[in-house]
Amino acid sequence: MFYDLRCGNERTLVVGGGPAGSACAWRLAAAGRPVILAEKENMPRRKVCGGILSSRAAAFLTGSGMVTAEEMDGLTLRTHLTISFWDRGEHLRTYTAPGRPVRIVPRAGFDAFLLERAASCGADVRTGCRVESFSDPRTAVTGSGERLRFTHLVGADGCVSMVRRLISGRRSRKTGMGLHYDIPMEDFPSPPVDLEVHFGRIPYGYIWVIPGRESVNLGAGALGSPASPSDIVKALGRFMEEKDLHAGDHELHGAPIPSLNLDRSLGKGKVYLAGDAAGTVDQVSGEGIGQALESGMMAADCISAGDRREEVLAAPGSCLESVRQSVFYRHLLHGRLTRGTAMRAIRDSEVFAEAYWDIISGNGSYSGIFLRVFS
Ligand SMILES: Cc1cc2nc3c(=O)[nH]c(=O)nc-3n(C[C@H](O)[C@H](O)[C@H](O)COP(=O)(O)OP(=O)(O)OC[C@H]3O[C@@H](n4cnc5c(N)ncnc54)[C@H](O)[C@@H]3O)c2cc1C
Structure with a gap:
């Protein structure tokens, strides 16, 4: 087995090839550190998501060097500068930002691109490779029975993280829920042009309308809410009826979203957590892609800094700080x-x-x- 001499016998295993895992593996590989990434799905894989990429996330990707500005534009379906706010059916306001757009990205292609970027930088990327268990604290066992040895482990394995369960000893019960339909533009009697946020339809949540290029992502999410998934589905159904749309004509996609479970130290010891596994989703907006990218690279930087977490995680203005603050604003x-x-x-x-x-x-x-x- 080959190990980089500069790093002794160090090898990091990243579990999960979403934005957090790809960013972490890319950063480690770019620093010349041996890294293997195991992703259970074959890419591109479907990912339930509104596809909004904040300008902070886009700037982070290009600023880190993982993606060029031209590639970022190529990955973007469209941009938005205008949003309308609604409360229980009442139009509150339409706001147009002067030049701070959000982008809409196609998640399957976006995630596959980032994973490919990590691989081309030298990360050993294995797709269709599920980490099933750990036979000892330094060995993971995959679905095919292969044993992957590591010195550092990064759990970038999403909201229902097995790595988080491994270090906390229990499954996180704190999750929110997001559900959406992808509705072709032509199905709308009058297709939406701008972003829409509808408050007051679900406790501690909102309905969103996100126009893409050919379809509209119409969904709802609730974080730390007493609403059950079926309450959210009902609220979405009522909303669609008001728009003369029939929920039964479209496929519903849903997934859990981390809620109120931020791990500010991104794991412990030589086991790191990043992205949804660390609970880094903003509790007001539900944004998680940018935070997954940032926390993935932070985990990599901690490993490169000889596991001196404090130095890396204390950086002012980090996504960890803003996710923590978002809990208050959510209330x-x-x-x-x-x-x-x-x-x-x-x-x-x-x-x-x-x-x-x-x-x-x-x-x-x-x-x-x-x-x-x-x-
Ligand atoms: C309905 C909905 C809408 C959303 N909309 C937005 C939005 O518009 N903008 C935004 O920024 N965020 C949005 N989010 C949140 C965003 O999707 C997540 O925060 C983001 O995907 C987190 O990235 P991640 O890399 O941490 O996890 P993921 O993207 O979930 O990636 C985890 C990966 O780990 C793999 N994996 C899991 N277990 C194993 C295992 N045992 N072995 C190997 N691989 C494994 C999975 O297959 C997966 O590919 C939304 C979420 C939902 C549910």
């Missing part, structure tokens, strides 16, 4: 005592609408937004 937006004020604020003040846009487009921190809104 302001959806809490029983504050949601009315929040809705009126969006309706009556451009500053609040702008602040919400800054959250979904990833421009600015929660603390910066707070100062702007209350100054």
Whole structure:
């Protein structure tokens, strides 16, 4: 077996080839460190997602060197600058941002591209390779019975992470839920042009309308909500009826979303967590791609820094800080005592609408937004 001499006998096993795993493997490979990535699916694989990529995430990808600006544009289906806000059917406001777009990316192709980028940089990428179990603390066993030895383990294996279960000893019960339909443009009596957010239809959640190039992603998500998946499906069904759409004509896709379970130290010891496995989803917007990329590279940087987590994770302005802050703002937006004020604020003040846009487009921190809104 070949090991890079500069790294002694070090070898990292990354479990999962979504954005978190690919970013982590790419960063390690780019630093000349031996890394193997196991992804259980063959790529491209379907991923339940709205496909929104914030400008912060796009800038992070190009700034890190993983993707060029031209490639980023090639991966983008379309961009949006305008969003309309609704509360229980009432139109609150339409806001157009001056030049801070969000992108819509096709998740299957986007994820496959990033994984390929990690492979071309030197990561040993195995697709169709499920990590089933661990025979000892340094050996993973795959579905085909192969044993993969490692010195460092990165769990980038999504919301229902087996690696997280391994280090915490229990399955995380804190998950939210997201469901969506992909509806061809021509099925809409009047096709939507801009992003739409509909509050007040699901506790601690919202319905979204995300126009892509040829279809519209119409979905709903709830984080830390008392709403069950069937409540969300019913809310979506009612919404679609109002739009003269028939839910039964379209396929429903759903997946859990991490909720209120951020692991701020990204694992422990030589076992790291990244992306959904670490609970890095923003609790206001539900954005998780950008945070998966950032936390994946942070895990890689911790390994490269000789497991000195504190140095890497304490960096100001990290996604870990903003996910932690988002928990508070989620309560302001959806809490029983504050949601009315929040809705009126969006309706009556451009500053609040702008602040919400800054959250979904990833421009600015929660603390910066707070100062702007209350100054
Ligand atoms: C309905 C919905 C809509 C969303 N919309 C958006 C959006 O518009 N914008 C946004 O930024 N975020 C969105 N998110 C969140 C976003 O999809 C996730 O946060 C993001 O995919 C996290 O990336 P990840 O790499 O951590 O995990 P994943 O993308 O889930 O990747 C994990 C990978 O691990 C693999 N895996 C799992 N177990 C094993 C194993 N044992 N062995 C090998 N491989 C394994 C899986 O096959 C998978 O490919 C949405 C989520 C949902 C549910």
